[in-house]
Structures are given as structure tokens and as C-alpha cells.
Amino acid sequence: MKRVLFMMAMFILAVAAPAFGAANTIVLDGSTTVGPLAKSFAAYFTKKYGVKVMVSESGSGNGAKGLINGSCDIATLSRAMKPRELSAAKAKGISPVQHIVALDGIAMVVHPGNPVKNLTKAQIAAIYTGRFTNWKEVGGPNAKIVVIQRESNSGTQEAFKELVMGKTAQISKDAETQASNGAIKNRVASTRSAIGFLGLGFVDRSVKPVAVNGVLPSVATVKSGSYPVSRPLYFYTAGQPTGTLKKFVDLPKTVDGKRIVSELGFVVK
């Protein structure tokens, strides 16, 4: 569905872009995790400066691709650009500049009825590699674990792999795959023995976050750095931004920007 929306957005863009003129429009594309943040920034920015801002969410990988191909002005990424993407950008004569928007924790979530309260990083890694397949191996009830991950174009997925499992470990083939934060939340909320991971901003009462290495994910623990599974979220621009683009990229540093960041459950840098 996201892809269909993306296509539609691209179509509308193709139709609408000449009408607005390039200077008057800012186009953002990328991570579904950064999506809500980008949209709120966009609404605020349009209201304040009268500049049209369009936000698509097609995954961090697509965002980077868009920046390299010139189809968006700002790529929103929930991971740093990979060396391969940087070299691809360089080959096209673009030098991507990184701007940190906010910090985000990746919360490990389970069904609210699951008694497990705490997992260590090693236990989570063992669950995702398929070494642990039953909840009783981590102190829970006797039930098979339903492991849920994201698609390979997800920045959250890559950040999770890097932060929890290490670069070389591979997620078990038995793991189910869902296309978005929302889909994972939905599956975990409705499946008793499921485990999944979400951006901190997506956690609500329908799922239960578990503590990692004894630390519960929250704004405070992410900010202090004590929550082990956290990462920065990025805007990438092609070269140093100027004019309205610079104003937009600097939004997170303003008072209103900081308020938007914390209202959405992310953490101000």
C-alpha cells in the first residue's frame, strides 16, 4: 500500500511540480519512522512560510535513492547513509550532507498479555537468529515465539540489526515480515506470542514494551543514552542547504521544532 501511495505521490508530484515551481516546493522522501515528524514539520512550515512541502514515506533506502536521482530535495533516513549510497551519490556529482533531526529508540514490544518484562540484548539476538524459539527460554510461558521483522528497505530494520545483532548475524528465515511500523504494531497487538520492534514514537497501549538490559525505552532513557537500542534520525540534503531548504532543515533546532519532536514521542537532540 505504501508503494501505491508512493506512486500516487510521485504522479501528483509530476503533475503538480511545474505549477508550483521548484523553488517553492520542498520534496521529502524516505523513512516511515521519520514520516510523522517530517509531516508535522511540513504542516508547520507551510503554515508559517507559505512554502509547499510534500512528504512521501517509501523507506530509508528509497529516500537515499531519491536524493541521488534528484527526485527529492531532502531524504529522511532512520540510519546513516551507507558507503555504497555515498559512492553512488559521488558518482552522480552529489555530496550528501547529514543533519540530525532527533533521537529515536527502537522499542522491543510484545503482546500486553505476555509476562516477560526484561530481555537482554543477547536474548533478543538469540530470538531473532532463531536459537531461542520458545518464550520459556527467556522466562516466559511455554509458547512458541512468533518473530516479526521489517522489510529489507526499512531503516529501523537495519538499525535494529546493527544495534542488537551485530553486522554479520542473520535474522532467522522463520521470522515474519511486515511492511511498516503500524503493521508490526497491529500484528503484535493481536498475536499473543509475538515479538517485534517499533520506533519509540509508535509505542502505545496496544503493545507492551520490554526493558532491554534492564532499561525501559522512554524519552529520558534515550536522551541519557542508557537505553541501548537507540539511534539518530537524519535529514540528508544534496550539498549544504540554502534559502528555504536551510530554514526547513534547521527547524529541529528552533523552539517550535523541538516542541514538535517531543510531542510526537521522539527525543530532542
Place this chain on the structure above:
Amino acid sequence: MNEEVRKESGRSGAFIISARKRKFQKIAKTAGESMLLLIASFVAIVVLFIFYFVAVDAIPYFQLRGFSEFFTSSNWYPAGEPGEFGALAIIYGSGMVTLGSTLLSVPMGIAAAICLSDILPFSVRQYAKPIIEMLAAIPSVAFGFFALVIFAPLLQTHGGPILMWVWWVLAAPFLLLAAIVIADLITAKIQDQNSRERMSKVLLAVFSVGALGFLYWVGSVLQGIEILTGTNALNVSIILSFMSLPTIVSVSEDALQAVGRDLREGSYALGATRAETIVKTILPAASSGIIAAVILGVMRALGETMVVWMASGNSSHIPDPWFNYLEAVRTLTATIAGDMGEADQVTGSARYHVLFAMGLLLLVISFFSNLVSERIVVRQRKILSGQ
């Protein structure tokens, strides 16, 4: 008279045509015809172009990685460094889901088509058929949403009882029919009519009790099953069978209607009952159309993307045991949809081309099944016309 002719020619210009006008007409005719030909061949050209462009992007994959990994390994780690592209489990998942939906939709679809064409009165059929066809108008994303948000949790909480009820509803009529037929067959040799009827009744009672016991036993086993994850092959098979039903019902009903009154009336005139007419006359006569309907339905299930992407769970493994429909699977279409975003030429070539290899595989499969169905239809037509 003369005046009449003049009038006629004045109206249509058919009688007196100058050489110039004729030439112009000829050119216009050629232009119009070639225009129509161009439009008609455009469809064929589009198909050829799709084949060409998919193949052009698929072949580099096989040049890079060879054939054996794609078809024999089930390690699907396209994002790994280096990536692994074993598609066996994904091909298996596609096959599993397609087979499951076919097993459900074909009996239901053909039964519904027979009911519509030969059993229901015309006034009911007028309303029933459009309603069934309306299923085809529901967007697949709506089916997917239903499968993910409503059906999957339902399977998890009430999976056992649902399976039991489905088993009862589907199996009970068949077993009852089987009991009647077997009892009739066994007693057919008894000469004396009275004792034959008595014997038949006794046997029928015995078989019915046996069938009921079997139904109950399997039902209670099914009721005990706990479904761990609702996004699994069964969920998708059921939803896909609903999606291919309108195609199967509509096309086979047309085929059954095409059989015509004369064959039906001929059969009745020979003393056949309605059941005999349907089974022995109408179904064989319409079989080519029904097979075409089935293949169209299968193609619909194989090519469907949105529902399987949302609700099949997308784990690229072969279920354990291999026929376990209660585990998540991943299909070719869902993989193409899910991995396309990341897999750009810019970031990784094998990873990009492997998706086209999958697309080519799907194209080839559907091409061959269309070919096969075409052959069957032609052969059937020949047999029926007595050549």
C-alpha cells in the same frame, strides 16, 4: 422510376462516383484499416515488450549468479553482505498458496456455476450472478486489510473451532453422498427387490454412523489445533479463493449456458434425471470452458500481490512439515513488491536483477498455463464436434 433512382443516388452517392473520389475512398479505407490493425496489434506488442524488458533485466542475474542458487537454495538474504538469493522457499510459498486457493475455489466455483445455470430459477439467477461478480470489483487492498486486521486475529483466537466448522460444512455433504453411493453399489447385485431395499437401508445406516464418527473425530482433532500466527498460508489461501471465485463462477457459468437447450432436452428425452443430465451431459460438454475458467482463477491467485504481501506473514522458509498451512510463507509477488524499494541498480545489481528473474518466472508460468489451457480448449472442441 427514373426519378426514384436519382433520389437514391443523391442520398447515398453510391451510383455515381468520380475517379478522384474513388481514389480518396481507397486511401481512407487503407488508412482506417491500418489504424485499426495498429491498435489491435498494440496489445500484442505490449505483451512482447513486457516480456522483453523483464527478460533484459532478469538475464544479468543469471549471468552474475548462475541458475543453481536461485532454484535450489532457500536462503533468501538479499540485504546481506554478500547477499544470498535462494528463491526455492519463495517459489514453494507461491505454489502452496496457489494450490490452497485452487483447492478451495474450484469445487466451490464450479458448484456455484452449476447451481446458477441449471438449478436456480431464472429470476433468482438474474440477481445472484451480478452479486457474485461484484466480488471481483472489491480492490485487493481491501481484501488484504480484511485478511490482516480481522481474519488473522480471528484465526488466532478461534482457529480450532473455525477449522472444525469448515470441516463439517465441507465434508459432511460429500461423506453423506459417498455413503449413499457405496450402499447402492454394494446392494446392486442382490436380485430380490425387497431384501435389496432392506439391505441398502441397513448398510446406509451403518455407513452414516461411520461417516458421522469420522466427521466428529477429525472435527475434534481440528478443534484442538491452536493457530500460533494468523498471517499464514491458510489465511491467504482462503482470501485468494474468494478473489478468484467470481472469475471461475462467471466464466464456467457462461460455458454451461453455452451448452444450449437441445443437449439438455435430448438428455431428458432419453429419460435421464436432472443430476444425470448435469453430470453426464452438460459438464462434459462445457468442460473446455470450465478448464479455461479454472486456469484463469489459478492465474488470479498466483499473480495476486497485495493480499499475500499483507497477510501471508512473509517468512521465506519452507514450512515444517512441508504441508503445514498454518505457518507463514512468502510468495514471489510479495517479494517483488517488498524488496523493490531497496533494490536499485545504484545500490546492488544482483539484488535488483533477482526480482526481475522472479518476475520472468511468473511470466513464464502464466504463459505456459495459458498455452496449456488453449490446447485443452481446442482439443475439447474437436472431440465434441466429432472430428
